[in-house]
Amino acid sequence: MSSITLNLLSVTFPFLFSQNPAIDKIPEVYSNIIKESNTLIVKDQSNLYQLIKPNTKYSLKMFRNIEGDEKGLKFTFPGLKDGILYYGFIKLKDGKYNYPVFFKKYEKIKNGEAFIDITKMSGKYDMINWKEKGEGLIGYRVVKNDGKILYDGKVAFRGKSPFFVDTFIISGPFVNEVNSTGAVISFDVNYPAFARIEINDGEKIFYSENGQATHHEIKVFSLKPNTKYHYTIFIPESNYEEDYYFKTAPKKGSRQEFTFSYISDCRASRGGGERYIGGVNGYILKKVAAISAYKNAAFVQITGDVINGYKTTKEEMLYEYYNFKHILEPYWHYMPFYIGMGNHEALVYKFNDKNPWWKVQIDKFPFDTDSSEAIFAQAFVNFENGPLSEDNSSLDPNPNKIDFPSYKENVYSYTYANTAMIVLNSDYLYAPSMADRKYTGGNLHGYIMENQLKWFKKEIEKYTNDKDIDHIFVTIHTPLFPNGGHGGQDMWYNGNNEQRPIINGKKAKKGIIEVRDELLEIMMKSPKVVAILTGDEHNYNRMKITKDLNLYPKNWDKDKITKKDFFREIWQINNGAGGAPYYAKEKLPWSKAVKSFTTQNAVVFFHIKENSVEMETINPDTLDIIDKLKLK
Numbered sequence: 001m002s003s004i005t006l007n008l009l010s011v012t013f014p015f016l017f018s019q020n021p022a023i024d025k026i027p028e029v030y031s032n033i034i035k036e037s038n039t040l041i042v043k044d045q046s047n048l049y050q051l052i053k054p055n056t057k058y059s060l061k062m063f064r065n066i067e068g069d070e071k072g073l074k075f076t077f078p079g080l081k082d083g084i085l086y087y088g089f090i091k092l093k094d095g096k097y098n099y100p101v102f103f104k105k106y107e108k109i110k111n112g113e114a115f116i117d118i119t120k121m122s123g124k125y126d127m128i129n130w131k132e133k134g135e136g137l138i139g140y141r142v143v144k145n146d147g148k149i150l151y152d153g154k155v156a157f158r159g160k161s162p163f164f165v166d167t168f169i170i171s172g173p174f175v176n177e178v179n180s181t182g183a184v185i186s187f188d189v190n191y192p193a194f195a196r197i198e199i200n201d202g203e204k205i206f207y208s209e210n211g212q213a214t215h216h217e218i219k220v221f222s223l224k225p226n227t228k229y230h231y232t233i234f235i236p237e238s239n240y241e242e243d244y245y246f247k248t249a250p251k252k253g254s255r256q257e258f259t260f261s262y263i264s265d266c267r268a269s270r271g272g273g274e275r276y277i278g279g280v281n282g283y284i285l286k287k288v289a290a291i292s293a294y295k296n297a298a299f300v301q302i303t304g305d306v307i308n309g310y311k312t313t314k315e316e317m318l319y320e321y322y323n324f325k326h327i328l329e330p331y332w333h334y335m336p337f338y339i340g341m342g343n344h345e346a347l348v349y350k351f352n353d354k355n356p357w358w359k360v361q362i363d364k365f366p367f368d369t370d371s372s373e374a375i376f377a378q379a380f381v382n383f384e385n386g387p388l389s390e391d392n393s394s395l396d397p398n399p400n401k402i403d404f405p406s407y408k409e410n411v412y413s414y415t416y417a418n419t420a421m422i423v424l425n426s427d428y429l430y431a432p433s434m435a436d437r438k439y440t441g442g443n444l445h446g447y448i449m450e451n452q453l454k455w456f457k458k459e460i461e462k463y464t465n466d467k468d469i470d471h472i473f474v475t476i477h478t479p480l481f482p483n484g485g486h487g488g489q490d491m492w493y494n495g496n497n498e499q500r501p502i503i504n505g506k507k508a509k510k511g512i513i514e515v516r517d518e519l520l521e522i523m524m525k526s527p528k529v530v531a532i533l534t535g536d537e538h539n540y541n542r543m544k545i546t547k548d549l550n551l552y553p554k555n556w557d558k559d560k561i562t563k564k565d566f567f568r569e570i571w572q573i574n575n576g577a578g579g580a581p582y583y584a585k586e587k588l589p590w591s592k593a594v595k596s597f598t599t600q601n602a603v604v605f606f607h608i609k610e611n612s613v614e615m616e617t618i619n620p621d622t623l624d625i626i627d628k629l630k631l632k
Contacts, residue, residue, distance in 0.1 A: 024366045028397040029404060029429065031505045032439045033362075042351045042360055044439040049351040049360055054312035058278065058319050063142055063151040064170075064190070068163035072118040073155065075109075077142065083109040083150070086141040087116050089128045090154060092242060097293075097330035100139025100154070101127070109142070116140070118163055134160050137168070149277045151319075152326055155190075156240060167191045167238040171322060174332045175246045176381035177414075178299065182221035183246060183336070186381045189214055189235060196234045201227065217381055225251040244333040249298070250417040253468025255610035258417055261292040262604045263578035264477065264535020265305040266324070267344055270581060279308035279320035281579025282327045287620035288578060288603045289331040295605060298416055299335060303423065304342020304477030304535050305580060310432070312364075314375045317347050321379035339380050340423045341410045342477035342536065343445050346430055347372040353437070361432040362440050363405065372430065373405040382423075386411035387455035390429070394450060397504035405429055411452055413459050419608050420463040420528075424448060424456060424476040426491075435489070435499060443501040446478040446490045447512055448519060457522050464526040471613055471632070473606075474523060475533040479574050480516050481545070483594050485537040485583025491516040492588070495553025513552070517561045520545070524561075524568050530613050530632050531571035533604075538580040540602035540617055542627060543593040545570050550589040571631055573615070577602040596627045606631075 023040060026033050032043050042049040065076040075085060088102035103121060107114040116138065122131050130136035135158045142151040156168030172187030185197055192212040199205045199220055209218050223229060230245045250256045266285045268276040274283040292300050307320035328337055347370065351360040364370045390396065390404040397403055405428065413422045428449060431442025443449060448456070456474075463469045482490040493499040497511035510518070523529040545551075546569050547562045561567055576583075582599035585591075600619050607614040617627040 027365050027367060027403055029441060029503050030362060031441045031502070040349060040351070042353070042440055044437075047353070049353040052312070052350045052352050052359065054349075056313040056315045058150060059315040060319050060322055061315075062319075063153055066155050066165050068157060068159065068165050070162045072116045072163055073138070073157060073165070075114045075116070075140075077109060077112045077114075080109060080112050080142070080150075082111075082145055084143045084145070085109055085114040085116070086143065087138055089121065089130075090137040090139045091128050092137065096334075099330060102139075102141070118157065119161065131160060134158060135166065147272060149274065149282070151278055151323065152282075156238075158238070165190070166240060167193050167235055168240045169233065169235070169242060171325060172329065172332075173233055173242065173244065174325065174329070174381065175334065175336050177383055178246065178249055178336045179414075180225035180249045180251050182219065182223050182248065184217055184219050184381055185231065185233070186215075186217045187233065189216070191237070193235050193237045196236070198232045198234065199223070200230045200232070223248050225249065226254070226256070246334055247298075249415075252415055252417070254417045255470075256417055257607070257609050258298045259295055259605055259607050260299050260301065260416070261288070261295070261297045262301045262303075262475070262533050262573075262606065263288055263575055263602070264303045264342070265538050265576035265580040266302065266578035267305050267308050267580045269579055275579070277327060278323035280306070280324045280327060282323075284579035284601050284620060285324070285327050287601075289328050291603060291618065291620050291623070293331050293335065297335065297605070300337045301340075301421060301423075301475055301533070302337060302578070303340035303475045303533065304427070305344040305576070306339060306342070307344060309344035310346050310348060310361075312348060312350055314347060314364075314370055317375050318379060321375075325379070338382060338414065338421070338423065340475060340477060341372070341376055341425045341427055343427045343430060343432070345372055345376055345427065346432060347375050348432065358433060360437055360440060362442050363429050363431060367405040368402075371405040373407070373410050373428065377406070377409040380409060382409040383412040383414050384408055385413060387451050390449050390451050392451070395501070395503040395506060395508060397506075407452065411455070413463075415463075415469065417608070418468060418470040418610070420466075420469050420472045422456065422459050422463075422472065422474045424452065424474065426476050426478040428452065429501070434501070435493065438502055441502040441504065444499055444512070446493075447499075447501055447508075448476075448515055449501060449508075453515070453518060453522075456519070460522050460526050460529070464528050469528060470611065471530050471608060472526060472528045473530055473533060477534065478536045479534040479572060480519065480532065481543065481551070481572055481588070481590050482537055482586070483541050483543065483574065483588060483591065484539045484585045484597065487586045487588050490536060497553070514558065517559075520561055520570070521564070521566065523570060525566050527568075529570060531573050534572060534574045535576035535578075537574055538576045538583045539574070539585070539597060539599045540577045540604070540626060541574045541585075541594050541597040542629070543572050543590065543595065545572060545590075546593065549593055552589075573604060575602055575604045575617070598626055600624075600626065602626055
């Protein structure tokens, strides 16, 4: 039996909500940043901008302080004076997707505390039979008095009186990296514990992970292609277990028909209720997951802006990432969700330059532990076959050491049957203020840097020459051609090709529009590339890139891709309609190519056949069919 306190670490309330920055050596990629009295200062020609003290408003620790007593569970929420605690039992194996069913009563949070009396949830309310078994699982929701949902969680208890917090899976399990012979199952437990996975296909195969840990990633392998496997996770310390299943991918090169779905931009929105769950639009995201499961999607690709982000501490980023994963968790037990980075995945140092709207911001460091990229990799389990970093590129300020963040798990590719997906990162080393205030250096929104571009070219060539691959999709957060909301950003910047990264005071040789054309060239030279899937603009739109379009600003003095022999038509399908606040259609030089546009929420399904690809776009809220087309 585990300790009665859920949170093993001591909680010092001021530390949760006002942290001193751990200032490390300033990376050489930046300019005009100085360290003074254990803080950072940005300097331009005549001004000094002080670092805004990093602050954690919400963290996972804040919502996981739970103790057992004679009648139930006592919750402590440091820093939250008042609110409402909703709760209800979770009955595992009662249907496929197990969300809590809330009890008829709720508890008020007073002075940061609330209590669940489990003894009152007996008799006709004991749907999990806890009184006989002496154990159970409770789901709970923390809501502010103004109605904003802060956190959805769960807690396992043991006992009839007194009650104890048990060792259990607090987050997950999640099915990741599915291939034809296995997968990676990840999950978190509330206390350090051993964990074991049992795969059952008629014979019992055990996979175990050595040592005690709170985070587990267990690889299952040597399985058969295109086969459904039941798996059970055991936590020996408490005899806790959960059972689910997943299906391995078909053998690479299989021409078996399948479907996958795509969205982007599911961060929180307005409208109340579950449209805001701790930085995520849970209302639409649940519906996307449900319809994807209903239509038997093999996987779901979500490329960027999954949370509100733009935080100054990794604790608050991980809190929002948890909320995103928790919303999808009942579906993620069975099918994989592959996640890409967007601009809202930014973890930043923020400086006060007195701009009332947009402060000077840079990717946080140390890069290996505190950058946007590092925390993204900590939150998700993606494939690890991307480039290393931008070290040893032409902009590397010091070839003898590591200067850049890692591409680990934020740039990658994967295959399913006869289809390849390449996931790019257009917000690497993202300095949000770079577009208009360039004194710190860094990368800007939408720009693909040199090493990533080289890796992308090799991946396209690899899959183009692979006889087992018929269709290639490329996904990136920012559109190559914005159509509604980001005409002044993405890969256009109102036609300003001078926009480019600056590293250690040195400008990249090529501007944003030139790099856009390089991306297009790489894709157009492969007959297998079907479409580029984008987001960032909070709408759904579809356009075909054709020779007759005007893709350049006035007085463009460089080559035009539309004049090249390799030019061929290609689709850009934007679906940033995953729940974020909408953007209406803009008038841009290529607007005539936009044949479908809506600000309604949308999920795009791609139905893959041997030699053809059909697309179907559905409003996950109303089930209205928005668009339907044969792409290939």
